[in-house]
Amino acid sequence: MAKAAETSTPTRKTAPAKGARSAAETEKIRAALAGRRDELRHEYDQTLIEIAGLQRERLGDSAGDDQADTGTKTFEREQEITLANNLLERINQVERALERLDEGHYGWCERCGNPIPVERLAAFPSATRCVKCKQLEERR
């Protein structure tokens, strides 16, 4: 967050320096990101419901459980919580991506500066590199 954003041009529309995306393309990315966020939120809600259910089960019928049953339920619940946390992290990533999109900083490869294809952004909202650069990096 150490960006020097307080320059003297607050109202001017900031266009990316390199071959700006068309408004239609930006809208496509925004729609893809928003759709992904809604999906993730739905999944997150479902997971929370499952956690609540497991919790209730654990409290409800633990009287007849032996140690192993209790252990399994605790394990299941911990897994659900991990899943929920992962989902929350992904939701945050998508929301950050949407913010950066509004600022015009989103969707550009941080290595070569080329626009990352819309399809790739839709599939991986947190992608910060184009496929080529990602592959180059992975080969190292």
Ligand SMILES: [Zn+2]
């Ligand atoms: Zn690149």
